[in-house]
Each structure stands twice: as structure tokens, then as C-alpha cells.
Amino acid sequence: MTDEPPEVICSAKDCRHAAAYVLVWNNPSLHTPDREKTWVACDDHRDSLSDFLDRRGFLRRVDALQR
Numbered sequence: 304m305t306d307e308p309p310e311v312i313c314s315a316k317d318c319r320h321a322a323a324y325v326l327v328w329n330n331p332s333l334h335t336p337d338r339e340k341t342w343v344a345c346d347d348h349r350d351s352l353s354d355f356l357d358r359r360g361f362l363r364r365v366d367a368l369q370r
Contacts (some may be wrong), residue, residue, distance in 0.1 A: 313345040320345035325368050328361040
């Protein structure tokens with residue numbers, strides 16, 4: 304048995320790579336301003352997932368995934 308946390312997998316459809324980033328977002332038409340939703344992304348999908356959220360005005364910030 305190890306004390307390592309389980310691997311976090313990228314939120315992109317069909318991706319099985321380890322996540323390296325947390326994309327923090329909020330849909331203002333559904334969520335209160337203080338609510339923060341998250342997706343996680345690998346290096347390959349960071350830009351595409353961020354762009355998807357940003358085009359809709361949902362992206363707040365991108366943080367490094369803390370392990």
C-alpha cells in the first residue's frame with residue numbers, strides 16, 4: 304500500500320492522461336458569483352479546454368494542479 308494520492312485524469316473527452324492544471328470557471332447565468340467549478344486538464348488539452356470556457360466568458364483562472 305502506498306501513500307500516494309490517486310492520479311487525476313484530464314477532463315477532456317476520451318483523454319486518459321494525467322492532469323497537470325485546474326481550470327476554474329463559473330457560469331454566471333447558473334451559479335452565484337462565489338461558486339467555483341473546476342475541470343482538470345493535461346498539457347495537451349489545457350489550451351483547448353481553456354479556450355472553450357473563455358469564449359463563453361466562464362473561465363476565471365488556470366492553476367497548477369497541486370499534488
